[in-house]
Amino acid sequence: MVELAASDVLTKEVLQWQGLHLFHFIGSSCSQKLRIYAGLKNIDLTLHHINLVKRENQTDWYMGINPRGLVPTLIDDGKVIIESNDIITYLEKKFPAPELIPPDRADEVGDLLHFEDQLHLDLRAITARFFVPTGMLQRSDEQLQQYENAGSGQVNGKPDAHKAAELAFWQEMKNHNGIPDLRAQAAVSAFRDALNAHEENLRGQRYLLGDTLSVLDIAWYIYANRLVSVGYPLTGLHPRVGAWFNGLRQQKLFRDEVKPPLPVKVISAVTRLAHRARRSHIETFIS
Template identity: 55%
Template sequence: MVKLAEQDVLTTEVLTWQGLHLFHFWGSSCSQKLRIYLSLKGAAWTGHEVNLPKQENFSTWYLGINPRGLVPCLVDDGAVHIESNDILLHLEDRLGGPPLIPDRARIAQLLRHEDDLHLDLRTITFRYTRLPGPVGKSAEGLDKYRAGGSGTVGGAEDGAKAREIAFWQSAAEQGITDAAVRAAAGRFRAALNGLEERLQGSQYLLGHALSLLDIAWYVYALRLRRCGYPLAQLHPRVSGWLDKLHAEPGFADQTVLLPELAKIAAESQRLQHERGTALPQLMGVEG
């Protein structure tokens, strides 16, 4: 569990906050996962939106709360919790309502696999939801990111920020390459093949009851579909499962794609289809 020590938190005002406070961004996949979970639990919480495109997560104030500069981040009666899956495991203990983690050890293991694909989702998202052009954070922003925050998690030196910095530097220098997209899509195809098998004869990913695993993969599958991934063609059971969840209360309202962003994504995918670099084309599955 990633709970920060008091010495990790430089923006000390949050240590006095009462109740549940969620730092999030509307379009962040991990934030969407937390918001769906909280909605299904019927929990009361206070939201604090951190605008990622404006690099508000690199501000001194926010890095003083989460030294990794990521969202979501939860403050629960003054205790700061980071990393979305750890936050969810904490909240399952903290909140009542319908159980969404029936087998904690098993779900924690399966969520690690989902978490390993996070940078792959970011790769595909950036390629197919933005118009062609520079990708990445400004050099000034990355300098603030490197220098900001305590640099510790749990009272010990934290190296996790290095992975984020490496991603942004690569994106700025090389962009999102066709090779990176093919590799990311290949890993997702293998993972979704596994989900397709799980859904054979089952309503949900762990049987006939909704679980946190469904919430996590709903967010990923929806994002991939919006990026042009041929979900219905390659994984028809997953596609049907996604449609079912999208129609249930608490899901679609937390993952609304703003009209202006939908327009940009559609134009991006149109242009790349003309160039032969749309996602199905790079995967070699377009009919």
């Protein structure tokens, strides 16, 4: 659980905040996951929008709250919790109903959420390669330097190793002027393998963990949605997963959450067409 120590938090004012506050971004996959979760639970959160396109996540103020400069972040009566899955696990204890993590399978769900989180940089690589134009995401040396220096660099009262992984991701992208083919290939394969496993799971059950909805369905719905948005042939390759995804999409909360605003729709459609014209669309990376 990544609950920050007071010394990790440089923006001290949030330590005095009362109630539940969520820092999020409209188009961020982890924020979408959390908003669906909170919606299903009817949890009343004060939302604070952090615009990633305007790099509001890299201001000293926000890096002083989340030393990784990532969304989401939860503040609960001055407690600062980062990492979407940790936030969900925390909220599940505070708001047990309706149950979205069966208590008798909490460890198993923890492992499966950890696995899901491990794929997050793969999702980002796929997004950066196939969903948005490279220039929109590229970081300059100056921005990387600023990111490196901002915030306490600590979580749980200790130096944070994860920041180096973030820096490595953006540095690699900068060095290659985008996501290199091999990186894209590895990311697509990682998702294909995981979805093949879900295809097997769904052979005899309605949802990923059994016959009732759980946080895993929410988390993987968001991943599946992003993959579908970039042209991954979900139903063609994994028909049961495709049917599960379309079933969840029938629910208003799930459907509305992933509806992209018009400018994003246009930009991603143009990016997709450009990749197709160059024959470098996602399907060419499926081995």
